[in-house]
Amino acid sequence: MNEIFDGISSFLKSGKAISLKTPCYVIDEKKLEANGEILASVISHTGCRILLAQKAFSNYDFYPLLEKHISGTEASGLFEARLGKEEMPSKEVHVFCAAYRDDEFDELLNYADHIVFNSVNQLKRFGRKAKDCGKSIGLRINPEYSTQEGHEIYDPCAKGSRLGVTRSVWDKEMTAEVLELLDGLHFHTLCEQGSDALEITLKAVEEKFGDVLSQMKWLNMGGGHHITKSDYDVARLEKCINHAKEKWGVEVYLEPGEAVAINAGYLISRVLDVVENNGMKIAILDSSAACHMPDVIEMPYTPPLLDAVTDDSKPFRYRLGGPTCLSGDVIGDYSFDKELKAGDMLVFGDMAIYTTCKNNTFNGMPLPDIYRLDRNGDEEKLTCFGYSDFKQRLGRKK
Ligand SMILES: *Cc1c(COP(=O)(O)O)cnc(C)c1O
Numbered sequence: 001m002n003e004i005f006d007g008i009s010s011f012l013k014s015g016k017a018i019s020l021k022t023p024c025y026v027i028d029e030k031k032l033e034a035n036g037e038i039l040a041s042v043i044s045h046t047g048c049r050i051l052l053a054q055k056a057f058s059n060y061d062f063y064p065l066l067e068k069h070i071s072g073t074e075a076s077g078l079f080e081a082r083l084g085k086e087e088m089p090s091k092e093v094h095v096f097c098a099a100y101r102d103d104e105f106d107e108l109l110n111y112a113d114h115i116v117f118n119s120v121n122q123l124k125r126f127g128r129k130a131k132d133c134g135k136s137i138g139l140r141i142n143p144e145y146s147t148q149e150g151h152e153i154y155d156p157c158a159k160g161s162r163l164g165v166t167r168s169v170w171d172k173e174m175t176a177e178v179l180e181l182l183d184g185l186h187f188h189t190l191c192e193q194g195s196d197a198l199e200i201t202l203k204a205v206e207e208k209f210g211d212v213l214s215q216m217k218w219l220n221m222g223g224g225h226h227i228t229k230s231d232y233d234v235a236r237l238e239k240c241i242n243h244a245k246e247k248w249g250v251e252v253y254l255e256p257g258e259a260v261a262i263n264a265g266y267l268i269s270r271v272l273d274v275v276e277n278n279g280m281k282i283a284i285l286d287s288s289a290a291c292h293m294p295d296v297i298e299m300p301y302t303p304p305l306l307d308a309v310t311d312d313s314k315p316f317r318y319r320l321g322g323p324t325c326l327s328g329d330v331i332g333d334y335s336f337d338k339e340l341k342a343g344d345m346l347v348f349g350d351m352a353i354y355t356t357c358k359n360n361t362f363n364g365m366p367l368p369d370i371y372r373l374d375r376n377g378d379e380e381k382l383t384c385f386g387y388s389d390f391k392q393r394l395g396r397k398k
Pocket residue numbers: 053055056074096188190191192222223224225255256257258259
């Protein structure tokens with residue numbers, strides 16, 4: 001638990017949290033810095049390059065902090081590429097998109113340094129133009145080697161996946177003319193995984209695409225590497241990077257999202273009411289799983305909560321849910337040392353990733369304000385939201 005909440009404990013003890021309007025996200029600068037230092041050490045040990053996958057965390061007020069440690073940003077499309085270019089302008093901008101649009105591609109060329117295509121078709125359609133603009137060109141490959149079970153939604157190697165070119169499709173569609181455009185290959189097959197999974201994935205990549213890799217300048221190993229988790233085997237990651245560099249003479253890129261901002265944020269919320277159903281107590285909070293922590297439902301997982309446990313080793317057990325109409329807007333079941341009552345403050349951990357950039361206003365739910373918790377333990381409101389943020393997405397702007 002300490003790894004998750006130690007960054008906010010003194011802020012909470014200071015009493016400054018009491019006056020915060022909830023729900024709100026608090027992003028922890030010290031934690032981001034600590035994650036950044038771990039990533040920087042991988043860069044300095046191996047000479048690899050590490051990019052922030054912005055789809056996981058794109059609170060750009062922290063880009064100046066992060067850019068001291070990492071090599072640039074990775075984008076999922078036009079808007080994220082623009083954000084990376086605007087907010088981390090001195091660093092590399094990479095983009096991967098499952099399919100680029102004709103009407104956006106020219107603008108994308110203003111922002112991205114590396115452009116990774118998802119199919120040979122797309123490479124044929126846009127590759128020449130991008131190359132002529134001086135871009136480094138990549139193709140996403142699919143090594144067809146799943147290292148995860150149970151959540152197909154996060155497995156790009158699942159059968160029927162649209163992500164990445166399999167070797168058999170490569171053999172069918174690749175031509176000498178577009179092969180010549182390629183500077184690098186990209187794979188992204190992991191999700192919250194250790195370097196052991198990377199090691200076996202790299203073997204699969206070597207078996208399927210080893211022959212073409214030695215013609216490339218770089219290999220991008222995607223994201224899903226849990227590098228900054230305390231139990232991650234960093235030495236094995238560095239071994240994998242060095243292996244690729246030596247074997248194929250490529251530059252190696254990693255583009256973690258989660259690992260950059262893991263445990264670097266909190267969602268502070270309050271209890272609005274406590275109800276009961278068939279002997280079960282249910283606390284209704286001012287924050288919603290569906291709106292403010294969507295991965296709780298999508299993944300699914302139960303987020304860490306300060307001073308509570310998910311088993312029943314504490315005496316007071318509650319199901320925590322959101323204020324929306326959705327029956328399944330449930331954050332999880334937790335046990336506490338004391339009874340919950342309206343007004344109690346609850347602090348969820350690991351809430352910087354896949355939250356602020358993924359939340360929504362379903363049910364007319366307000367978006368939580370976002371705060372910075374700085375090195376000295378002082379908070380600063382970065383942005384706030386209100387009715388207009390809900391309304392403007394729905395109709396004519398007034
Ligand atoms: C999601 C994604 C990432 C980042 O994944 P994390 O699990 O957050 O590290 C990187 N690259 C690509 C192509 C992705 O789709």
